[in-house]
Amino acid sequence: MTQFLGLYNYWIVVFLMMVGFYVLISQGNLVKKMIGLTVFQTSVIIMYITMGKITGGTAPVLLDREAVYSNPLPHVLMLTAIVVGVATTAVGYALIVRIKEAFGTVEEDEIEDSAL
Amino acid sequence: MRNEVVLRVGAKVLIPFILLFGLYVQFHGEVSPGGGFQAGVICAAAFILYGLVFGLETAQRVLPLGVVRTLAALGVLIYSGTGVVSLLLGSNFMDYDALAHDPSHGQHYGIMSVEMGVLVTVFGVMVVIFYAFAGRGASE
Amino acid sequence: MLAVTALGLLRVRNLFGVVMLGGIYSFLSAALFMVMDAVDVAFTEAAVGAGISTVLALGTLALVGSEQSPPRHKSTLPLIVVLITGAALIYGSMDMPPYGAADNPIHLHVAPEYIEGTREDVQIANVVSAVLASYRGYDTMGETTVVFTAAVGVLILIGDLRRRRRKGEER
Numbered sequence: 001m002t003q004f005l006g007l008y009n010y011w012i013v014v015f016l017m018m019v020g021f022y023v024l025i026s027q028g029n030l031v032k033k034m035i036g037l038t039v040f041q042t043s044v045i046i047m048y049i050t051m052g053k054i055t056g057g058t059a060p061v062l063l064d065r066e067a068v069y070s071n072p073l074p075h076v077l078m079l080t081a082i083v084v085g086v087a088t089t090a091v092g093y094a095l096i097v098r099i100k101e102a103f104g105t106v107e108e109d110e111i112e113d114s115a116l
Numbered sequence: 117m118r119n120e121v122v123l124r125v126g127a128k129v130l131i132p133f134i135l136l137f138g139l140y141v142q143f144h145g146e147v148s149p150g151g152g153f154q155a156g157v158i159c160a161a162a163f164i165l166y167g168l169v170f171g172l173e174t175a176q177r178v179l180p181l182g183v184v185r186t187l188a189a190l191g192v193l194i195y196s197g198t199g200v201v202s203l204l205l206g207s208n209f210m211d212y213d214a215l216a217h218d219p220s221h222g223q224h225y226g227i228m229s230v231e232m233g234v235l236v237t238v239f240g241v242m243v244v245i246f247y248a249f250a251g252r253g254a255s256e
Numbered sequence: 257m258l259a260v261t262a263l264g265l266l267r268v269r270n271l272f273g274v275v276m277l278g279g280i281y282s283f284l285s286a287a288l289f290m291v292m293d294a295v296d297v298a299f300t301e302a303a304v305g306a307g308i309s310t311v312l313a314l315g316t317l318a319l320v321g322s323e324q325s326p327p328r329h330k331s332t333l334p335l336i337v338v339l340i341t342g343a344a345l346i347y348g349s350m351d352m353p354p355y356g357a358a359d360n361p362i363h364l365h366v367a368p369e370y371i372e373g374t375r376e377d378v379q380i381a382n383v384v385s386a387v388l389a390s391y392r393g394y395d396t397m398g399e400t401t402v403v404f405t406a407a408v409g410v411l412i413l414i415g416d417l418r419r420r421r422r423k424g425e426e427r
Binding site for chain 1: 274331
Binding site for chain 3: 141145146147148149150151153154157158160161164185188189191192195196199210212219220223224226227230231233234237238240241242244245246248249250251252
């Protein structure tokens with residue numbers, strides 16, 4: 001039973017990841033796809049942070065007394081991941097603006113039709 | 117009309133505090149949560165607020181596009197420069213122990229310098245992206 | 257709550273609402289990070305995800321228009337792909353060690369070295385900053401370069417202010 005409760009965190013992350021993935025591949029509007037990508041990235045970050053938590057631990061800032069600290073390594077990796085994520089989203093939005101100017105629309109179906 | 121006055125006065129009061137908070141986060145990044153990325157984003161948010169409330173032209177008179185582009189590149193230069201300085205002082209690339217008379221001070225100087233580089237780059241990049249998106253809209 | 261926000265994001269048609277829901281999602285995940293003791297990550301996610309991402313998306317919406325057309329074809333194939341992937345991931349998560357135990361393999365090898373090393377060699381209080389700038393400083397240099405490259409990319413795509421004069425030839 002406790003194992004089930006421990007796994008609940010990962011299942012929520014998988015659910016969020018799948019919703020983001022579904023928005024990414026099924027919606028036609030390019031801007032909505034980008035937001036789906038952001039949801040996907042954030043859910044992966046949640047998963048790593050979940051793995052790094054220690055029950056009864058505290059934030060990894062050193063105190064003068066003896067304490068149990070949560071694992072700082074996933075925090076560092078996820079900091080990099082968030083910043084790189086925003087960098088790629090910025091370039092993606094710039095591409096969307098150019099696509100709008102070139103094709104006149106940001107709906108995937110209409111772009112396919114006009115490219116034929 | 118009246119809403120515009122409220123926005124302008126509110127922004128003028130808030131922006132110095134936001135910048136101050138950003139610098140606080142930067143310099144306290146070693147003792148409390150924070151550091152270069154968060155501080156860079158907060159300072160950029162203050163400047164973007166200025167640009168949104170007072171207009172793109174005014175913001176570009178304060179920080180012209182050329183200056184901001186240079187800032188973005190300068191931060192990466194500061195970061196790599198710290199590594200190269202360690203090389204020139206006889207140690208490995210980015211070994212902060214060599215930067216001062218004893219290792220823990222060296223680490224301290226090294227970390228402060230790289231966080232400064234990160235702050236400058238992130239600030240420059242966020243403002244450059246804002247100028248690009250806002251400038252595009254104004255041209256249509 | 258995160259699940260409800262994500263589902264709302266899927267169904268809402270007005271793009272402005274979608275962007276706002278994305279911002280709410282970022283804020284909720286920042287709160288979740290705080291609960292999980294990840295204070296630096298929460299700070300960065302709140303500033304970057306809820307701040308910069310939302311501003312960029314709104315800027316894009318101002319340039320491309322904010323209603324989404326109704327879907328033209330049925331979406332059963334994506335649904336099947338998503339369900340199969342989700343089932344595979346849940347099957348994979350069955351093997352995970354219990355949540356929060358202090359003797360998980362992830363906590364045993366490198367992390368105690370970093371915490372002890374920060375206390376003795378580096379001597380600053382924020383372990384995350386020490387690891388980011390000193391133990392893994394090379395990665396952070398790469399990350400700063402990636403951010404700079406993103407600025408270069410955006411400038412190449414939509415940066416040129418001199419284009420303002422050629423507005424007539426664009427379309």
